[in-house]
Amino acid sequence: MEDDSPEDTSAPDETADPRDDEQVNIAKEIFSRQEDPIFANKSLLEISHIPSFERIVGRDEEIRKLSEELRGAVQGYSPENVIVYGKTGTGKSLVSKYVSSQAVSNAHTDVNIGFQYLDCSTDNTETQAASTLARSFNDSSKTGFDIPERGLSTAAYYKRLWRTLEELYDVVIIILDEADMMADDNLLMKLSRAGESGNTDCRIGVIAISNKIEWADDLNERVKSSLQPKELSFHPYDADQLEEILQHRRDAFKPDVLEDGVVQLCAAYAASDFGDARKAIDILRHAGNIAYERNAANVTEQHVQDARTKAEKDRFKELIEGIPQQAKASLLALAILSLNSEQEEFPTQLVYRQYQNICENIDQGVRSERRFRDILKELAFLGIVDNRKENLGRSGGITLLNRLVEEPEIVYEIIREDSRFASLTNHLSDN
Numbered sequence: 001m002e003d004d005s006p007e008d009t010s011a012p013d014e015t016a017d018p019r020d021d022e023q024v025n026i027a028k029e030i031f032s033r034q035e036d037p038i039f040a041n042k043s044l045l046e047i048s049h050i051p052s053f054e055r056i057v058g059r060d061e062e063i064r065k066l067s068e069e070l071r072g073a074v075q076g077y078s079p080e081n082v083i084v085y086g087k088t089g090t091g092k093s094l095v096s097k098y099v100s101s102q103a104v105s106n107a108h109t110d111v112n113i114g115f116q117y118l119d120c121s122t123d124n125t126e127t128q129a130a131s132t133l134a135r136s137f138n139d140s141s142k143t144g145f146d147i148p149e150r151g152l153s154t155a156a157y158y159k160r161l162w163r164t165l166e167e168l169y170d171v172v173i174i175i176l177d178e179a180d181m182m183a184d185d186n187l188l189m190k191l192s193r194a195g196e197s198g199n200t201d202c203r204i205g206v207i208a209i210s211n212k213i214e215w216a217d218d219l220n221e222r223v224k225s226s227l228q229p230k231e232l233s234f235h236p237y238d239a240d241q242l243e244e245i246l247q248h249r250r251d252a253f254k255p256d257v258l259e260d261g262v263v264q265l266c267a268a269y270a271a272s273d274f275g276d277a278r279k280a281i282d283i284l285r286h287a288g289n290i291a292y293e294r295n296a297a298n299v300t301e302q303h304v305q306d307a308r309t310k311a312e313k314d315r316f317k318e319l320i321e322g323i324p325q326q327a328k329a330s331l332l333a334l335a336i337l338s339l340n341s342e343q344e345e346f347p348t349q350l351v352y353r354q355y356q357n358i359c360e361n362i363d364q365g366v367r368s369e370r371r372f373r374d375i376l377k378e379l380a381f382l383g384i385v386d387n388r389k390e391n392l393g394r395s396g397g398i399t400l401l402n403r404l405v406e407e408p409e410i411v412y413e414i415i416r417e418d419s420r421f422a423s424l425t426n427h428l429s430d431n
């Protein structure tokens with residue numbers, strides 16, 4: 001008699017991996033967690049989040065100055081062109097977007113005003129930029145024409161941009177963020193001369209943002225003369241300002257989850273790392289994630305410290321992974337010496353001998369000692385190695401002592417992950 005119970009109708013699947021079920025369960029368990037004990041509104045800590053005006057802290061002066069430069073726009077006149085510069089995470093993009101959007105919402109009723117934001121690190125050619133601007137300003141229900149994303153010549157995109165501006169606006173404000181990433185100055189030139197060249201009567205104000213101070217100086221003289229930009233520089237935040245920025249985002253967390261001192265510690269770390277608000281927010285978010293992963297009820301100072309260490313390691317890993325193989329071998333030599341000794345600093349000659357050992361061990365060419373010294377200097381320039389000169393007195397002359405900036409275990413592990421160093425005999429050292 002045949003048994004037609006469902007279990008027997010299919011042959012057992014030999015290829016099924018019992019781990020599949022386990023993995024499905026892990027994912028299911030994580031995705032189905034209803035209650036987040038740590039975060040109430042994590043999006044407040046996301047980098048893409050644009051805080052409302054009440055949450056912008058410590059930039060009143062910059063907001064005031066930029067508003068002054070754009071004041072004409074609100075009345076239908078030409079706004080000034082402005083170059084905004086300052087280090088990363090100092091609020092340049094945020095303040096520029098905020099003030100521009102305020103100009104739009106406060107424009108006189110008889111003024112048609114528009115504002116667009118262009119990220120020049122994405123749209124970094126003249127054609128792409130002209131296409132994006134033309135399409136984002138265009139409203140086909142009013143102009144009666146569409147603009148294709150691709151396929152037109154640069155000149156054709158400009159033509160449509162001028163037509164759009166002419167038909168729909170009296171004034172526009174254009175933010176060119178990361179403006180130094182543009183392949184050339186042509187877009188700036190065209191925008192600054194649009195009126196003069198008779199392309200459009202619409203008044204155009206440009207806010208060009210860069211974190212390279214020298215960028216504005218290097219602009220083509222013709223662009224400078226037609227742009228006549230005002231300059232506005234953003235300074236790094238101090239620890240108090242960073243703390244206030246974070247305090248205004250406390251509501252990203254459930255009430256009473258942040259222990260005392262957590263926000264201050266994030267602010268202090270970010271202040272010592274160049275006053276970067278993005279970094280402060282990142283550390284706080286990562287600390288929250290760590291607390292969540294460890295099933296903790298609160299975010300503690302320890303979580304902040306761990307978040308920072310992790311961020312440092314990630315940054316360092318990225319830095320080391322990008323250096324050439326010879327530099328990696330040199331760095332590994334210093335790491336091995338440090339691991340095998342109580343000392344932290346080693347004379348170049350000693351590091352060189354260790355480096356030679358490594359190269360022979362993995363069949364890699366050996367550079368001359370002179371070239372090796374240059375490699376160590378480059379590593380110092382990158383902030384991976386510290387070196388200082390020491391005068392050993394009459395007999396010894398001057399020697400260079402080298403020290404790893406990061407812990408040797410971490411450096412060692414990162415370099416050993418590179419397959420070319422994987423075959424190296426463990427901790428080889430003849431010193």
Ligand SMILES: Nc1ncnc2c1ncn2[C@@H]1O[C@H](COP(=O)(O)OP(=O)(O)OP(=O)(O)O)[C@@H](O)[C@H]1O
Binds near residue numbers: 046055093
């Ligand atoms: N004054 C502030 N108040 C509140 N949040 C701020 C403030 N300044 C910066 N932030 C936040 O910090 C992050 C970085 O700011 P922003 O993007 O404006 O910096 P940036 O100067 O443009 O940096 P980059 O040069 O790297 O582009 C953003 O998430 C922003 O919301």
Ligand SMILES: [Mg+2]
Binds near residue numbers: 094
């Ligand atoms: Mg920016």
